[in-house]
Amino acid sequence: MNVLKRPLVTEKYAAMNEVGKYTFEVDKKANKVEIKKAVEKLYGVTVKSVATMRSVGKVKSKYTKSGAVTGRTSLIKKAIVTLKEGEEIDFYSGI
Template sequence: MSILKRPLLTEKLTAMNEAGKYAFEVDRKANKIEIKKAIQSRYGVTVEKISTMRTQGKLKSRNTKSGVVTGRTVSSKKAIVTLKAGEVIDFYSGI
């Protein structure tokens, strides 16, 4: 089970990178201590603060021959990580 699923790279979150804040999609069962250890071991940085949020999946529906099919997308958990001043995570170094 991997705690960190992927980094979130949107315009809003990329602007937060200048302030030393990075966002990740994490496992729904992971707590802040596990997230902190995973980030420090993978990226070699010092984590000061972690904020987590759980997002509920959106309702989706579509019309088919047999009628309306409704469902829900997958729920997820996000973590916004604040690093120690002067430290950065470079997501684009391996490209």
């Protein structure tokens, strides 16, 4: 099971990066211990704490020739990872 899916890079989360907090989209079944081990192994940093949250999918509607079609986007799980003082992750080093 691949625990980390992708880092979430938005303005809000980029501001959190400056204080040592990084946000990732993770597998729905992953727990905090698995997330901590995956981040430490992948980025070579020391994780201080992990906070998780589940975002329920939004209801979306579109109108077609045959009428309105309503559906829901999928649920995602996010993890906010706080690193030890003085450590950082550089997402843009490979670009």
